Amino acid sequence: MNEMTDKYEQKNPFSVPEGYFDSLEDRIMIRLRKEERSRRARLLRTFKPFMGWAALVAVVVLVMITVLPARNEGIAETQLDADFNPTTEEILEYLAGEVDLAVLSNEILGR
Amino acid sequence: MTTDDQHIIQLFLSGEDEQKAFRLLVSKYSERLYWHIRKIVICHEDADDVLQNTFIKVWRGIREFRRESRLYTWMYRVATNEALNFLQEKRRAVHGYSEETSGMLENQLEGDAYFCGDDIQRELQKAVLKLPERQRLVFNMKYFDDMKYEKIAEILDVAVGTLKATYHAAVKKVEESLRLSDTIIM
Secondary structure, three states, X not given: OHHHHHHOOOOOOEOOOOOHHHHHHHXXXXXXXXXXXXXXXXXXXXXXXXXXXXXXXXXXXXXXXXXHHHHHHHHHHXXXXXXXXXXXXXXXXXXXXXXXXXXXXXXXXXX | OOHHHHHHHHHHHHOOOHHHHHHHHHHHHHHHHHHHHHHHHOOHHHHHHHHHHHHHHHHHHXXXXXXXXXXXXXXXXXXXXXXXHHHHHHHHHHHOXXXXXXXXXXXXXHHOOOEOOOHHHHHHHHHHHOOOHHHHHHHHHHHHOOOOHHHHHHHHOOOHHHHHHHXXXXXXXXXXXXXXXXXXXX
């Protein structure tokens, strides 16, 4: 192998066009930007047929997000009312403030 | 990993200036990767194409780059795979399966405008082109690039012992080819 190394001392027999390495960095950056643009365009082309459906799904999701919580709040209030279980005294006390008890008792007794 | 490489990766991962980080990477590695690729694909135009493809792959993959290997090692791996895949594709596109890759590359070498070696250098290149793919890679990296076995082992993901055996087998074959072509005085 030593003989071979001696004989083929010039190890790199290849060359490049003049100035190749000076412009390489810029050309790679240009190619990168081009690739990224065409990649985005490809992605857009791929998903374009589904965009109408995606918009529809977005609208449905939006409606669900905005309308359903409002309905849930109503349900929550109803549940709160159902849980409200006052005693007879509490009811009578409440009514005493609202109506005349004598009139009410006459109405109940059918007088 | 060198400090520079860490700085480049940090720049990438921070997302602050990916283009700047990439430019640093290109500036640091493009020339050595070019020569690595050039020895595999032989033709300058092909090497230029493969190098650009390599950097595009690096750009897309660097965010997932696992730091257990060195950035330099990983990029060499990407470049090697790109170059070998390119050769396979080219052979299939131009010759179908009718010609060996070595035959195709020998023809390219003959017509390469950017080959500045003498006849003896050309014979050496032809002898190297006759080697099986793995032996050719190892020979190029060890003989032409003077890389340490440990580094080659890291890039090609093989044991150092296997590499040494591969290199010695390659050297024997190259010497034999040269002896047959009568260009080496033993």
